[in-house]
Amino acid sequence: MTKNILVGQSGGPTAVINASLYGVIAEGMNHLDEIDHVYGMVHGLEGFLKDDYMDLSEELTQKELELLKLTPAAYLGSCRYKLPSDLTAPTYPTVFEKLEALNIGYFFYIGGNDSMDTVSKLSRYGAQIGSSIRFVGIPKTIDNDLFLTDHTPGYGSAAKYVASTVREIALDAAAYHQPAVTVIELMGRHAGWLTAASVLARKDKGDNPLLIYLPESGFDFKSFARDLSAALQTQPNVVVCVSEGICDSSGRLICEYNDEAKLDNFGHKMLTGCGKVLENFVHNHFGIKARSVELNVCQRCSALISSAADIEEASLAGSFGVRAALSGATGKMVAFERTCDTPYTMDCSLVDVNQVCNREKPFPAQWITGHGTDVGQDFIRYALPLIQGEAAHPMKDGLPVYARRKPSGPQPYDASSSSATSVPG
């Protein structure tokens, strides 16, 4: 008897989370003897609980499916929804009733730590009630902080974006001969994987970025002032790359070093990042030109500068997940095993999703060099294979063409719930 697939996306978008969705859909349609429909949850499990889903096998044309593979962000929409820890909560029977009603045999959730928590809980509840539905997690995160996998889909593209962009900004910074410091703030609250990728921007020894600080490096202003002073001896334009989550030895975030003071004209707190704090520090301490650049969400949605290797692996993670579930796997996450460094080769495998969820893989301490100001050759060897190749994006009128889900209807903002404040001028 044929069953249906249900697939969802959860957590922050990436440039290749849709490539994994593509992999699930395309592989699902390859098994018409076992799979009838591929349904997509709209806005993850949160949407599915409100019966918001679509039939991907019916609604997507072949052309849209191909576009999907190269489209950034979450085609199905995402959510940040956590299932109750208590498996006796009424949410669980509700979810399973809805799954049974749609004749779901295979459930795929594409996401990071929190999404794997969902897969873990659903598979455990399923086992308790003797359900035959199989639950498989497909990894995704630009942060690269998932356990038990060599790396995660999404990381390679974000790393490539960071490395190319830092290389371009370093060229821009070199235009003037006056001493100046450019601080580039990169994503990564707890793990420095993405910031570490800025080291790839260097072409030759001594190139910018001259200083790289990860959350794992530790940071203090005194050492920073000393290191920056030394860097400014070697060239007038210094580029410094920092993770958003760098903190001092007491664990206080550097971005909080100006929390008290940042109020706007209306008396409200302004939040700025650590890049701005360091820009200000450099300007005032060294008396030279300083600026900060925050690459922001572009790190996770710049599909035009994505890695072809990452796109292919993300798609593979989806298709491998489908084949694994059809073969009986449940309560698993698809993982990547690096089988060789040079030339780079990898295999997909399955790991226990319970061992993955709710943990964060830190950047290896031994890969941090230069007394916490740099990243070494071991990381470069690790990261280079992940940023290889460029995808040929369909372009129209000079701009990339992306797949888009037709919205299920606007959810307009309710003005009555506004915490309205006075409007100046």
Added chain:
Amino acid sequence: MTKNILVGQSGGPTAVINASLYGVIAEGMNHLDEIDHVYGMVHGLEGFLKDDYMDLSEELTQKELELLKLTPAAYLGSCRYKLPSDLTAPTYPTVFEKLEALNIGYFFYIGGNDSMDTVSKLSRYGAQIGSSIRFVGIPKTIDNDLFLTDHTPGYGSAAKYVASTVREIALDAAAYHQPAVTVIELMGRHAGWLTAASVLARKDKGDNPLLIYLPESGFDFKSFARDLSAALQTQPNVVVCVSEGICDSSGRLICEYNDEAKLDNFGHKMLTGCGKVLENFVHNHFGIKARSVELNVCQRCSALISSAADIEEASLAGSFGVRAALSGATGKMVAFERTCDTPYTMDCSLVDVNQVCNREKPFPAQWITGHGTDVGQDFIRYALPLIQGEAAHPMKDGLPVYARRKPSGPQPYDASSSSATSVPG
């Protein structure tokens, strides 16, 4: 008798200012009967006055020359140097002695308003003393605010970068279903040309960005609150694009709406942009999620997302300038004339550089629509041809390969001149 060329770059870098440099060098080398050497000023006229220059015809390999065409930022280095208004100042004979010593017959300066001011002054002084040296300006600016030319090299690539990136950020913003506002701050202190390009990100009617504010639009918080409220009725995720230079009816910059309050922990003023001010305003006035993204210098250095049309035109501006100077032109700027809209065709021409310098071409008022919240079809027709085509960038190890001048030696930061302040913890 053969003469030499001297070429320099000045003002802010762009993704294609080096394509113009390429055009000058390549065309110069095509006229070996008239041109002996092509010299490059290092860091513009400011560097040249310190005898900092290089022989581009000798030092650049053919391979480097080809790379140069696709390399962002200013290969020769740039400067922000203004010649004295008084043509009897001693700087002028100094410049001309140095030009004569190098047997310069043709002087090219690639830049914006201020650079054209330099060309204007040097050509006027040259005429006064009966010099035979010819001075020609090659336009460059992502701001597109030069007079007497249909558009400027550099604008097309920046516009393409803005349009693609806003399209990608809009997809990212649509991932969650909760109402949220994303404010994207774009370059443009006085002219809205670049911010207007964000309209190209829309694929269909009703797409984001739903609101676009230029410096020429006028801005007030009351109207913004009303317009945003209306936009939030049509979809939960609203993207707002604003020029850095938007100001209220009294001419006060919106980014100054929090100047007084922004002090860091050390009591120093923090500068933030108008995007941050609006993010804060939205969050506090509407009580919904708001974030701001500043595309920053990526707008002028993201060569990977440059426009092939722009690269070709930038190169053409350089080569046309050389041919024009060889034919006797001086005191001119190369300009672009659009000869047809559909299909787009253009010609190079020469305009009086004195009519160009020190002026800024505003965005046409009649192209601003939606009571100052949008940009109309006339602009789209104008801008679309400028963002067409993609360059095939040479890649190595997954990253773009760019040409780089070997530095003439570090100009290390002098610690003794530092206005050092206390270093915390």
